[in-house]
Amino acid sequence: MTTLSAPRSDAEATTTVVVPLAGKAYDILIGPGLIARAGAEIAARFPGARASIVTDDTVAGHLAGALNASLEAAGLEPQTIVVPAGEKTKSFAVLETVVDGLIAQRRERGDLVVALGGGVIGDLAGFAASITRRGMRFVQIPTSLLAQVDSSVGGKTGINTPRGKNLVGTFHQPSLVLADTDALASLSPRHLRAGYAEVAKYGLIDDAPFFAWLERNHGEVLARGPALTHAVATSCRAKARVVVADEFETTGARALLNLGHTFGHALEASTGYGERLIHGEGVAIGMAQAFRFSASLGLCAPADAERVAAHLAAAGLPTRLADIPGDVADDETLIALMGQDKKVKRGRLTFILARGIGEAYVANDVPPDAVRAFLATERTL
Amino acid sequence: MTTLSAPRSDAEATTTVVVPLAGKAYDILIGPGLIARAGAEIAARFPGARASIVTDDTVAGHLAGALNASLEAAGLEPQTIVVPAGEKTKSFAVLETVVDGLIAQRRERGDLVVALGGGVIGDLAGFAASITRRGMRFVQIPTSLLAQVDSSVGGKTGINTPRGKNLVGTFHQPSLVLADTDALASLSPRHLRAGYAEVAKYGLIDDAPFFAWLERNHGEVLARGPALTHAVATSCRAKARVVVADEFETTGARALLNLGHTFGHALEASTGYGERLIHGEGVAIGMAQAFRFSASLGLCAPADAERVAAHLAAAGLPTRLADIPGDVADDETLIALMGQDKKVKRGRLTFILARGIGEAYVANDVPPDAVRAFLATERTL
Ligand SMILES: NC(=O)c1ccc[n+]([C@@H]2O[C@H](COP(=O)([O-])OP(=O)(O)OC[C@H]3O[C@@H](n4cnc5c(N)ncnc54)[C@H](O)[C@@H]3O)[C@@H](O)[C@H]2O)c1
Ligand SMILES: NC(=O)c1ccc[n+]([C@@H]2O[C@H](COP(=O)([O-])OP(=O)(O)OC[C@H]3O[C@@H](n4cnc5c(N)ncnc54)[C@H](O)[C@@H]3O)[C@@H](O)[C@H]2O)c1
Numbered sequence: 001m002t003t004l005s006a007p008r009s010d011a012e013a014t015t016t017v018v019v020p021l022a023g024k025a026y027d028i029l030i031g032p033g034l035i036a037r038a039g040a041e042i043a044a045r046f047p048g049a050r051a052s053i054v055t056d057d058t059v060a061g062h063l064a065g066a067l068n069a070s071l072e073a074a075g076l077e078p079q080t081i082v083v084p085a086g087e088k089t090k091s092f093a094v095l096e097t098v099v100d101g102l103i104a105q106r107r108e109r110g111d112l113v114v115a116l117g118g119g120v121i122g123d124l125a126g127f128a129a130s131i132t133r134r135g136m137r138f139v140q141i142p143t144s145l146l147a148q149v150d151s152s153v154g155g156k157t158g159i160n161t162p163r164g165k166n167l168v169g170t171f172h173q174p175s176l177v178l179a180d181t182d183a184l185a186s187l188s189p190r191h192l193r194a195g196y197a198e199v200a201k202y203g204l205i206d207d208a209p210f211f212a213w214l215e216r217n218h219g220e221v222l223a224r225g226p227a228l229t230h231a232v233a234t235s236c237r238a239k240a241r242v243v244v245a246d247e248f249e250t251t252g253a254r255a256l257l258n259l260g261h262t263f264g265h266a267l268e269a270s271t272g273y274g275e276r277l278i279h280g281e282g283v284a285i286g287m288a289q290a291f292r293f294s295a296s297l298g299l300c301a302p303a304d305a306e307r308v309a310a311h312l313a314a315a316g317l318p319t320r321l322a323d324i325p326g327d328v329a330d331d332e333t334l335i336a337l338m339g340q341d342k343k344v345k346r347g348r349l350t351f352i353l354a355r356g357i358g359e360a361y362v363a364n365d366v367p368p369d370a371v372r373a374f375l376a377t378e379r380t381l
Numbered sequence: 382m383t384t385l386s387a388p389r390s391d392a393e394a395t396t397t398v399v400v401p402l403a404g405k406a407y408d409i410l411i412g413p414g415l416i417a418r419a420g421a422e423i424a425a426r427f428p429g430a431r432a433s434i435v436t437d438d439t440v441a442g443h444l445a446g447a448l449n450a451s452l453e454a455a456g457l458e459p460q461t462i463v464v465p466a467g468e469k470t471k472s473f474a475v476l477e478t479v480v481d482g483l484i485a486q487r488r489e490r491g492d493l494v495v496a497l498g499g500g501v502i503g504d505l506a507g508f509a510a511s512i513t514r515r516g517m518r519f520v521q522i523p524t525s526l527l528a529q530v531d532s533s534v535g536g537k538t539g540i541n542t543p544r545g546k547n548l549v550g551t552f553h554q555p556s557l558v559l560a561d562t563d564a565l566a567s568l569s570p571r572h573l574r575a576g577y578a579e580v581a582k583y584g585l586i587d588d589a590p591f592f593a594w595l596e597r598n599h600g601e602v603l604a605r606g607p608a609l610t611h612a613v614a615t616s617c618r619a620k621a622r623v624v625v626a627d628e629f630e631t632t633g634a635r636a637l638l639n640l641g642h643t644f645g646h647a648l649e650a651s652t653g654y655g656e657r658l659i660h661g662e663g664v665a666i667g668m669a670q671a672f673r674f675s676a677s678l679g680l681c682a683p684a685d686a687e688r689v690a691a692h693l694a695a696a697g698l699p700t701r702l703a704d705i706p707g708d709v710a711d712d713e714t715l716i717a718l719m720g721q722d723k724k725v726k727r728g729r730l731t732f733i734l735a736r737g738i739g740e741a742y743v744a745n746d747v748p749p750d751a752v753r754a755f756l757a758t759e760r761t762l
Contacts, residue, residue: 096473099542103545127512135629163485169512170551
């Protein structure tokens with residue numbers, strides 16, 4: 001007996017999410033085998049375009065050959081630019097290298113930049129695409145879970161400067177996103193879990209049923225089974241909704257995506273954005289803290305906060321300051337990092353708080369003293 | 382007896398041209414005394430914003446003090462970033478310096494970058510504004526005639542790379558343009574004449590009556606008299622029309638602005654973009670050539686070509702290869718520079734040709750042999 005609804009091919013197993021931005025709507029394809037089909041998918045949408053692949057030296061070893069072959073077969077005349085893996089690559093110096101490479105390859109405005117990698121590559125290559133010849137089109141092929149569910153969708157591009165993260169960049173929407181779930185096979189378990197924190201975030205923001213689904217299915221998601229496609233697709237749909245509501249981060253809707261990021265960024269910054277605490281881990285602690293903080297302010301039930309922490313811990317993620325290896329910076333340092341000095345001076349901090357699971361909201365008026373009192377209890381966990 | 386229509390104040394002498402782009406319309410104010418009024422004009426439009434002035438070390442000496450005082454008085458908390466004067470400043474290295482300066486000054490997305498200078502400063506500062514914190518607003522205060530009539534309007538920003546001019550940049554419309562005709566007092570006569578070439582261009586493209594007006598009034602325009610405001614305003618209106626028809630250079634309308642630029646750019650490139658031939662001078666020769674070429678192809682009356690060259694020469698501009706000091710590159714070098722190698726290989730060149738004064742059009746199919754034959758006659762002038 002055959003199950004008629006079971007996919008018989010990769011193409012059938014593909015989910016499509018449309019990001020319906022006026023004048024620049026684009027497809028996100030999610031599922032297995034998409035790198036092998038990338039050439040065909042791209043050539044069908046952008047006839048006559050040529051493609052330059054931008055990737056990092058870790059991802060290149062796993063996936064660049066297959067992508068190159070696929071683009072070559074589709075007549076896209078691919079050429080590749082390889083940059084070092086890691087956050088340091090999001091710099092002016094590497095940006096200049098990528099832009100120069102695209103010009104040396106004689107790419108024109110109608111040609112495509114194809115970002116093959118995690119969020120670092122997507123942010124860097126998207127930025128390079130947006131400024132080379134005053135704007136080339138670009139395709140995201142995210143290869144980390146974080147990039148598949150978050151950074152590849154929404155058009156934020158950028159680099160860091162010595163003065164801070166993501167301070168330089170553009171809004172430049174991709175023309176297509178291909179999230180190949182097979183590509184995650186070579187991703188380290190730690191980065192897989194870190195990306196999972198952003199998946200859980202969408203449930204916590206406004207989708208309690210999805211969070212409940214994750215509680216039941218996180219094992220299969222983290223084992224990279226078929227549930228992974230559903231998790232990625234649900235996340236992309238959620239991100240797409242927010243992006244359409246607030247493309248340029250002006251209406252405030254996009255701020256909800258920062259759930260867990262106010263605490264999380266402060267922890268990341270205080271640990272130097274390194275191996276001690278990677279982004280998704282900071283977000284996991286931050287989300288657990290946002291719920292505990294909400295509970296301590298009487299906004300949400302303590303049971304909800306416990307449920308959030310229990311789920312993240314079950315997924316192998318840190319949820320407490322004590323889970324960070326080594327000493328954690330003191331309260332005043334963290335508070336300063338949270339809002340940047342001058343916002344704290346004006347007296348109030350912005351947090352994403354919650355009235356329950358799936359009920360997050362923007363709180364613009366949190367007094368630093370409330371944060372101080374909360375952090376004191378956090379030190380005892 | 383008083384003439385009731387004569388302006389009694391700078392404010393009355395100001396002409397306003399609106400660039401009616403949907404969602405980002407902006408004003409161009411043209412007339413005397415605008416730098417002194419800049420603070421008031423900016424503060425009225427952007428309440429609460431702070432301003433960072435970007436300027437070059439030549440312009441700074443003439444105008445930065447007055448602008449700073451005006452912004453200071455209006456509560457805009459100005460700070461200034463000074464870069465070296467000259468085309469070399471349109472580089473990645475200087476861009477990074479400007480962006481870093483804006484971040485060091487703690488400017489936010491709602492704050493303003495104020496570009497005070499010629500086209501170099503407008504292109505560089507506009508680019509920096511478009512990428513700092515993913516997009517700050519910016520105000521153009523053009524101080525060269527070229528910048529007042531051309532580069533400050535339309536939102537093209539950018540820098541050069543060793544591989545070519547303006548290869549990196551964005552489309553980022555200014556939020557306001559203040560063209561203070563008094564600022565031109567310190568501009569060198571040579572740069573004033575170079576900017577005048579772009580003024581004449583608007584007449585030649587599609588406004589024969591304006592060209593005829595210039596034939597009668599160029600003396601007063603170049604003497605920086607009251608006719609200057611009319612010349613700048615008419616030019617800005619023409620540029621604004623084209624920009625609205627083709628904001629992102631996709632419909633082809635913007636291509637008409639390249640009248641004189643195909644020949645002109647090749648001559649500039651062959652002379653190294655230096656003091657031997659500055660941009661507007663290259664454009665002047667290029668426009669005279671575009672009309673002689675059109676006449677030689679039987680497209681326009683030889684008398685029109687003669688009238689064009691006579692007027693440019695009367696304004697003190699070069700109109701022939703022989704007017705360039707030193708040896709001019711050979712025909713094949715110029716042809717290669719005109720279309721970039723690969724376009725020439727496909728066999729055809731794009732030129733802006735004319736059926737008469739005010740009747741320019743885009744010709745996409747010019748055979749290189751026709752250009753060769755024409756250049757041979759040009760060598761004998
Ligand atoms: N643009 C946005 O909206 C947005 C949103 C969130 C995060 N970000 C940015 O994303 C970045 C973090 O993304 P990330 O976690 O993907 O970082 P990353 O790109 O550095 O990838 C993490 C590591 O995994 C490796 N890797 C990626 N895919 C792999 C694969 N399939 N197989 C083997 N190794 C693989 C990379 O080489 C890297 O070493 C940060 O710079 C952050 O600022 C951007
Ligand atoms: N963005 C566009 O649409 C566009 C259009 C045309 C040209 N451009 C660019 O504009 C640039 C050329 O512009 P430009 O000719 O103004 O060059 P520029 O900015 O170099 O100015 C020319 C010289 O005049 C000096 N100067 C400017 N204003 C002065 C004043 N009031 N008093 C004394 N000195 C003054 C400058 O310091 C400089 O030395 C080129 O880089 C070109 O690519 C851009």
